Amino acid sequence: MYIEHIVKAMTSNPLLKSAAVEKSSHLEYFNIAVSVDCVIFGYEDKELKVLLIQSDLEEFSGLYSLLGDLVKPDEDLDAASYRVLKDRTGLDDVFLQQVHTFGSVNRHPSGRVVSTAYYSLVDINSHKLNIDSNDLHWHAVKGIKKLAFDHKQIIETCVKMLREQIMEHPIVHNLLPEKFSLRALQELYEAILGTPLDRRNFRKKIALKSWLVELDELEEDVTHRPGKLHKFKTKAVKSSVSKKDKNFFLTMCT
Amino acid sequence: MYIEHIVKAMTSNPLLKSAAVEKSSHLEYFNIAVSVDCVIFGYEDKELKVLLIQSDLEEFSGLYSLLGDLVKPDEDLDAASYRVLKDRTGLDDVFLQQVHTFGSVNRHPSGRVVSTAYYSLVDINSHKLNIDSNDLHWHAVKGIKKLAFDHKQIIETCVKMLREQIMEHPIVHNLLPEKFSLRALQELYEAILGTPLDRRNFRKKIALKSWLVELDELEEDVTHRPGKLHKFKTKAVKSSVSKKDKNFFLTMCT
DNA sequence: TATATTTGTGTATTGAGTACACATTAAAGA
DNA sequence: TCTTTAATGTGTACTCAATACACAAATATA
The missing domain is CATH 3.90.79.10 (Nucleoside Triphosphate Pyrophosphohydrolase)
Incomplete structure (x- = not known):
């Protein structure tokens, strides 16, 4: 080295x-x-x-x-x-x-x-x-x-x-292929956090962020009901790269 | 220098x-x-x-x-x-x-x-x-x-x-004298955050942290109704010094 | 056509954040 | 001592996020 x-x-x-x-x-x-x-x-x-x-x-x-x-x-x-x-x-x-x-x-x-x-x-x-x-x-x-x-x-x-x-910024976008199922995204979050997540709550939370767009395509090569594919909005991804302001602490009493 | x-x-x-x-x-x-x-x-x-x-x-x-x-x-x-x-x-x-x-x-x-x-x-x-x-x-x-x-x-x-x-840990304890009024604490938070805070909500939020003990003493030398004095619990202060684990992010969906 | 597996969805509960008003207390001054 | 002044101390209603939890629909396979 x-x-x-x-x-x-x-x-x-x-x-x-x-x-x-x-x-x-x-x-x-x-x-x-x-x-x-x-x-x-x-x-x-x-x-x-x-x-x-x-x-x-x-x-x-x-x-x-x-x-x-x-x-x-x-x-x-x-x-x-x-x-x-x-x-x-x-x-x-x-x-x-x-x-x-x-x-x-x-x-x-x-x-x-x-x-x-x-x-x-x-x-x-x-x-x-x-x-x-x-x-x-x-x-x-x-x-x-x-x-x-x-x-x-x-x-x-x-x-x-x-x-x-990872819950504040869509930084995980390049750990996945361009198109992915919500299940795949959830598995990724679970791997990073080291803990299982509830599917319905996870989807609700992710939806709230508006990072993703739902595509009109389905998973392929799966042995079960395929899920819809999603991708990250380019806008969301860009802001994750540049955004350094963590003012989530400003949830103070006004 | x-x-x-x-x-x-x-x-x-x-x-x-x-x-x-x-x-x-x-x-x-x-x-x-x-x-x-x-x-x-x-x-x-x-x-x-x-x-x-x-x-x-x-x-x-x-x-x-x-x-x-x-x-x-x-x-x-x-x-x-x-x-x-x-x-x-x-x-x-x-x-x-x-x-x-x-x-x-x-x-x-x-x-x-x-x-x-x-x-x-x-x-x-x-x-x-x-x-x-x-x-x-x-x-x-x-x-x-x-x-x-x-x-x-x-x-x-x-x-x-x-x-x-400052909202996660009682680190501000040595910016105040040992005994202080809640008003003084609030003014300190306002000075650090650079924004005014609502008195009732601030008190509620601080109370929730259980960092303070209320004393049986009142402010002195004030030209108005004196407030009760408080001090930081030693336990809270110690944990603020040693505690480095910020697992507030673990508010994830389970 | 039955079975297995995963997708997709909604509701009820709890707790935190926030906006907001009025009676009480002490000191100071008339 | 009475009035004025300036702060203390407190509670409720609303919204929103976090959480727990169950069932019908879709596809592939046997």
């Missing part, structure tokens, strides 16, 4: 070592690397998945880690996360949301790295998706046990954020 | 400059400084205030900025924010909440600094509060115009977060 190579290279760099030892110099304050980690969620087989890569750090041999990289000196923090996403998946028309910054001293075994976590939702079956390495794999979030670094905690934090946001 | 001195010192450091120029070296990735900025809120004269310091950067002469500092190589990110708070105010028993990390390339004129913002609520009139410098002043949030760096945006982001959280 790129970031790990670099860190290894740096911590063995005599210039840096001497700088770190030279306590009276203010240079020591630059001896912290800044990185981004992307929690890229997908959805397959009725499970929420996350894209992980085999760690190539000795300390974490056999473990997986998130996709991340050091931020370049002339690169905005947000831009770094888009670059990682683009480089790793070929996707660049997806929203990325900053979640939290992790900065424990010992979170990285090879040196001090402060990392900002972003999450994103991508279509595992998109034709645009282009996984660039055999080391990359989709893992069911539920089945994740031990990961490199503090990446398990990062994923947990992002899942929490994701759960908070 | 400490952070600004250091950054000035570093960007004039020939060692660093050569490292930044040496593009083939991975050392360049350490040429990003990591800092924290604390948005320390207070409450006085029925206004939400924030603690600012006069900037000593030439570029920002005459402007105020937030309290911040570079993170030390052996210091957790969260610990750095507590250190800044403690050094600047003498307070160390206050919660600090991470809000967002700001990482635009050009946000700092003297060099690349990625900064994580935290917010905190402190009692302006606490006897423990010990403002260590004459350059430090409380400013009404509403009246803030131009600040150094992107600090105005940082404050806006933190105010947004604060507004979201």
Whole structure:
């Protein structure tokens, strides 16, 4: 993994070592690397998945880690996360949301790295998706046990954020094909929330959002009564990408 | 301001400059400084205030900025924010909440600094509060115009977060004296939310939270009918400090 | 044509959010 | 001490969202 190579290279760099030892110099304050980690969620087989890569750090041999990289000196923090996403998946028309910054001293075994976590939702079956390495794999979030670094905690934090946001914004639109049944949408919500939902109440709630349009088409290849297909309104999807104002708290007493 | 001195010192450091120029070296990735900025809120004269310091950067002469500092190589990110708070105010028993990390390339004129913002609520009139410098002043949030760096945006982001959280958690407890009237509490909420509230509905809503105990004492020194005094339950206050689980989103259909 | 499986729909209940008005209390001043 | 002033303290009606829950209609398959 790129970031790990670099860190290894740096911590063995005599210039840096001497700088770190030279306590009276203010240079020591630059001896912290800044990185981004992307929690890229997908959805397959009725499970929420996350894209992980085999760690190539000795300390974490056999473990997986998130996709991340050091931020370049002339690169905005947000831009770094888009670059990682683009480089790793070929996707660049997806929203990325900053979640939290992790900065424990010992979170990285090879040196001090402060990392900002972003999450994103991508279509595992998109034709645009282009996984660039055999080391990359989709893992069911539920089945994740031990990961490199503090990446398990990062994923947990992002899942929490994701759960908070899916009822407010139609961000899940690219976890499904363009046309989908309400059942498929409900299964997706259940997978993300990790809890079963009542069908009638779920439909009522979704209808209230007016995110969807009902099509004049039916599911095919199902062994039972087919459901009507739906798709997201382009308007709703756009607003989910740009809308950052969470003023749902303004449900205050007036 | 400490952070600004250091950054000035570093960007004039020939060692660093050569490292930044040496593009083939991975050392360049350490040429990003990591800092924290604390948005320390207070409450006085029925206004939400924030603690600012006069900037000593030439570029920002005459402007105020937030309290911040570079993170030390052996210091957790969260610990750095507590250190800044403690050094600047003498307070160390206050919660600090991470809000967002700001990482635009050009946000700092003297060099690349990625900064994580935290917010905190402190009692302006606490006897423990010990403002260590004459350059430090409380400013009404509403009246803030131009600040150094992107600090105005940082404050806006933190105010947004604060507004979201005050109805979920009793975090405002140290913006008021131990004993206070419901009117005083309401004025505080109005100041934070920037909107008037209905008295009866506010009381109903607060009562529902069971954060308060009603005392057998009345306000004094008021020129009208005195209200009953209240205080926060210690239990409620403790949970506001530790509680990080925002599962209010679990109001999902079951 | 019977069976299995899923779709599609509605109502009753509860609780929160909101709008809104009047009697009570204490202090201050005439 | 009586009147004025300015705030406290309280309850009801309406709307809307959240929830629990059941049955008829549609399709595929055997």
